[in-house]
Amino acid sequence: MRVRAKVSFAGMGFSYAAGDVFDLPPGKERWLTIGFVEPVAEAPETAALEPPERAEMPRPKRKRAGSSK
Amino acid sequence: MAFLTIYTPTYRRPLLLAECRASVAAQSDPDYQHLVIEDTVGLGIGGMFAAIRQHTALIEGEYVYVLQDDDVLVDREFVRELKAFVWQHNRPPVVIVRNRKHGLQPRRWRQAPQLGSIDLGSYVVRADVFCRHADQFGARYEGDYDFIRFLWDRRYTFAWWDRLVAEAQQVGMGRPEAA
Numbered sequence: 001m002r003v004r005a006k007v008s009f010a011g012m013g014f015s016y017a018a019g020d021v022f023d024l025p026p027g028k029e030r031w032l033t034i035g036f037v038e039p040v041a042e043a044p045e046t047a048a049l050e051p052p053e054r055a056e057m058p059r060p061k062r063k064r065a066g067s068s069k
Numbered sequence: 070m071a072f073l074t075i076y077t078p079t080y081r082r083p084l085l086l087a088e089c090r091a092s093v094a095a096q097s098d099p100d101y102q103h104l105v106i107e108d109t110v111g112l113g114i115g116g117m118f119a120a121i122r123q124h125t126a127l128i129e130g131e132y133v134y135v136l137q138d139d140d141v142l143v144d145r146e147f148v149r150e151l152k153a154f155v156w157q158h159n160r161p162p163v164v165i166v167r168n169r170k171h172g173l174q175p176r177r178w179r180q181a182p183q184l185g186s187i188d189l190g191s192y193v194v195r196a197d198v199f200c201r202h203a204d205q206f207g208a209r210y211e212g213d214y215d216f217i218r219f220l221w222d223r224r225y226t227f228a229w230w231d232r233l234v235a236e237a238q239q240v241g242m243g244r245p246e247a248a
Binding site (some may be wrong): 007008009010011012015017018030033034035036 | 083086087090092102103104105106107108124127129183
């Protein structure tokens, strides 16, 4: 889970400043409940873009050969 | 750079820490850094002082106040009023304040700190002085007294602000919460 530090904190082997975004270390889920961190919405994965469907345009009528109009 | 670093050492007391944190988050003046030091080893009071000594490099504030995880700030105007006080008093190295733990601390007002009469939550220290002398927080139980007595003996200027700042949620003596 991606989280953002709401406070600056440090301990054995970690150190984060308020505002840092990082992956919540395993076993540290309680940081969520005591207000150290808040979840950060995952950025949506870039979907493979399909080419937009072509609008169906009425085909122009072909003039008949020899037609005066 | 923040005006005040509120320095909270903690060890396995998430419920108390949540209350402590809420009292900080409620401050009307956001000009502070709340620095939480997690003691993941659990060496009791000695571990707390060791944690204070080890992480001074993370302090960003102009002043430092140690708020233990089982204490809370009593109201939301502390940071704002402290800022006004230190500006009025020419940025003193030490500001003595009131806190409530085993009764009102410090027990001796405008006098030299005495063992057992002053608590970690009874003083705010300018960050340059705090970091320079943080090694005075010894490993023994009275490390908070050792530190402030050292500053007194070195003749740093003490300003006395007769204001209740913090109080204990419980007197835990360093014990973790029951699982």
